Each structure stands twice: as structure tokens, then as C-alpha cells.
Amino acid sequence: MRDLDLTSLRLFAAVCETRNMARAGEQQHIVASAISKRLAQLEDTVGVTLFERRRRGVIPTAAGEILLEHARAMLAAADRVERDMADYGTGIKGQVRLLATVSCMAESLPDDIASFLQVAEHRDIRVTVEESLSRDLVRSLREGSAPLGICWDAADLEGFQTRPYRxxxxxxxxxxxxxxxxxxxxxxxxxxxxxxxxxxxxxxxxxxxxxxxxxxxxxxxxxxxxxxxxxxxxxxxxxxxxxxxxxxxxxxxxxxxxxxxxxxxxxxxxxRFAICMRDEASLSPAARLLVDYLEQKAAG
The missing domain is CATH 3.40.190.290 (D-Maltodextrin-Binding Protein; domain 2)
Structure with missing residues (x-):
């Protein structure tokens, strides 16, 4: 298989979401005929049919649904690369993206992160926190679109590595x-x-x-x-x-x-809440610092 093109994947995801090439074109500021050509090339690249054409639009095939999952993860990763590189350009030496449930956000987590960022050694680290439902948080971790999450430890955390939180x-x-x-x-x-x-x-x-x-x-x-x-x-x-x-x-x-x-x-x-991740060894140094700090803060 030849290398996948991120632009084609972004257009593919837009068509899957809108079920219509014209609407996807309006959303992505590109004519429908250009999208159709891109998708034909994408189908040729992967070697399978990705859409069923219907009177009022298109729907993804079973293979298209699978590719859509991978495309979303790849596009999310590309967006994170862009943000991380932009942060380095402005002098930030590390960025951590963290998903947290409503309860965590309403309780001690904001204060714990604020105190983490006040430590002198952490002044070049940027932490972004997104509120998420437990099921969406777990799915994002499994898909690799987020490295860290904090949720109730009774959630489906099978296959994850965890640390205790509050x-x-x-x-x-x-x-x-x-x-x-x-x-x-x-x-x-x-x-x-x-x-x-x-x-x-x-x-x-x-x-x-x-x-x-x-x-x-x-x-x-x-x-x-x-x-x-x-x-x-x-x-x-x-x-x-x-x-x-x-x-x-x-x-x-x-x-x-x-x-x-x-x-x-x-x-x-x-x-009880848990800090969860797919693989602690693959975390960035900044993310590992945050995990250690939150665990120690909760224990203290």
C-alpha cells in the first residue's frame, strides 16, 4: 500500500460525516468533483471500495467504517503534532493533553494541575485538559488520540496501565x-x-x-x-x-x-479515580512528570 495522504483522509472523514460530497465540499472549501477524484484515488490506494453510492448521497462500506476509525486517529495525531511544534516555536518545552471526567473537573483536578504548573521545573510545560464522558475518554485512549485520562476506576480500563488518583x-x-x-x-x-x-x-x-x-x-x-x-x-x-x-x-x-x-x-x-494510559513508557517526559505529581499529590 502506498503512503496515505492526510488531505485525502480529511476529505474522506468529512464525506463520511456529512454523507454527501457537495456538503463535504462546502465544509472543506473544495468542489465536489475534486473530492470525488481524491476519494477514487484513495480507494485505488487501499484497494477496496469505501462508499456505497445512493440517490441522496453516499454511505461508507464496512471497509470504509474501519478506515474512518484509523483516519480519525491519524488526523488527531497530525493535529497534535502541529500544536506541539507550534508550542516549541513559542518556547514551550513540553505539552500534555489530559482527558478528565466531569467529577474530576468539578473536584480537585484543576487545583492539582495549577499547583503542578507553579513548580519552577515545570514552567516550560503546557497542560491542556478536556472534559469528557468516561466512555468517550476510554475510547480516545484506546484509539491513541489522547495519551492520558482520569476517570472512575470502575470504568472499562482493561488493557490500560493505571496509577491511583483521588x-x-x-x-x-x-x-x-x-x-x-x-x-x-x-x-x-x-x-x-x-x-x-x-x-x-x-x-x-x-x-x-x-x-x-x-x-x-x-x-x-x-x-x-x-x-x-x-x-x-x-x-x-x-x-x-x-x-x-x-x-x-x-x-x-x-x-x-x-x-x-x-x-x-x-x-x-x-x-476511586485512576490515572490511565495505554503505555506509560511511551509517554513524553512532561506527561510522566504530571502523572508522578498527580499521584503524589493525591497520596499526600
Missing amino acids: SDALAAIVHPEHPLASQPDCTFEQTLEFDHIGLPGQTAVHTMLARAAAIIGKPMAYRVVVSSFDASLRCVRAHLGLAIVPREVVEPIYASVGVRVIPLTDSWAQR
Whole structure:
């Protein structure tokens, strides 16, 4: 197979996403006939048919879907090379890209990274952090489009190398007039008697709670579903229901928000987070420094 051309791969990915050469051309600022010629050359290079032509556009074949996965990883890697080289041109001597779940970003990770960057030896390192759902984070690591991630250690981390990070504990957040507000703690089962404020179905917290409710054999009654912890607290304050969120997110501000924090006594409510990577030996020196620092910071 001859060398693959990144421009052709970028056009190929655009056509896969839009299912239409004309729309892909508008997106990539190139005429559809030029895209068609590029894709014909790409099919000749790989030796297989990549698209099925249909009346209203095109769809990738099974081989095209496989190539699309590789193309996305290659394009992401090329973009990282471009960013890294640009950073060296401006004097930055290392760059680390880190994916982290919503809980990590809402708790201690921003402060830990800030303190890492304040160390004199790290002044030439740039850390970029992207918030991600656990499943998307794991997929990005497997595809090689990101070198590092931090997520709940109950995620599908098979095949990854991991280091321990921090932990948190889930709690029921309730309005001061809620029936549970006077209790020092409660079980998750007790909360199922009341309306909940939920997070989207793709989040780790939602998945954990749905699994626990299924084991108990009682349904969860969601009155509101919101996209963030902040929004769930506003709904609790409005007396729309209770929310199950990490105590560490709420405790610094609960007094000012006007809610009560009721710890859950269930064993699974104690969560641990892990720093995960495909191969620690392949990490850049800057990334290894960050991993070591975060592990030590959490242990301390």
C-alpha cells in the first residue's frame, strides 16, 4: 500500500460525516468533483471500495467504517503534532493533553494541575485538559488520540496501565425542608422514595445509580434531568427534588447554596479515580512528570 495522504483522509472523514460530497465540499472549501477524484484515488490506494453510492448521497462500506476509525486517529495525531511544534516555536518545552471526567473537573483536578504548573521545573510545560464522558475518554485512549485520562476506576480500563488518583463519596443533596434533611446519613434505597434530579444517561454517576436501583428492584423517579452539577444544585435549591452528587463538589459551597448534604452509607458510594494510559513508557517526559505529581499529590 502506498503512503496515505492526510488531505485525502480529511476529505474522506468529512464525506463520511456529512454523507454527501457537495456538503463535504462546502465544509472543506473544495468542489465536489475534486473530492470525488481524491476519494477514487484513495480507494485505488487501499484497494477496496469505501462508499456505497445512493440517490441522496453516499454511505461508507464496512471497509470504509474501519478506515474512518484509523483516519480519525491519524488526523488527531497530525493535529497534535502541529500544536506541539507550534508550542516549541513559542518556547514551550513540553505539552500534555489530559482527558478528565466531569467529577474530576468539578473536584480537585484543576487545583492539582495549577499547583503542578507553579513548580519552577515545570514552567516550560503546557497542560491542556478536556472534559469528557468516561466512555468517550476510554475510547480516545484506546484509539491513541489522547495519551492520558482520569476517570472512575470502575470504568472499562482493561488493557490500560493505571496509577491511583483521588477518591470521593456520593451524597444526597436535599432542600432544608426535605424529609431527609434532618438525617445524619441515609442509604440510596431511602432516596428512591423521592423525586430525583438526574444527570444525562451517559455519565458515570447516572450509570452507577441506575445499576444500584436495578439491584434493589425499585425505579428511580426523575423529575428533572440536567447537564451539570451546578444545575442540579439549583434545582435542589428550588425544591424540585434531591440530587446524588459527590460530597466534594458540594461541601465547599453548600452553606451559601442553602442545601443539606446527606452522605450515602452504601459501600459503592465511595469512589476511586485512576490515572490511565495505554503505555506509560511511551509517554513524553512532561506527561510522566504530571502523572508522578498527580499521584503524589493525591497520596499526600
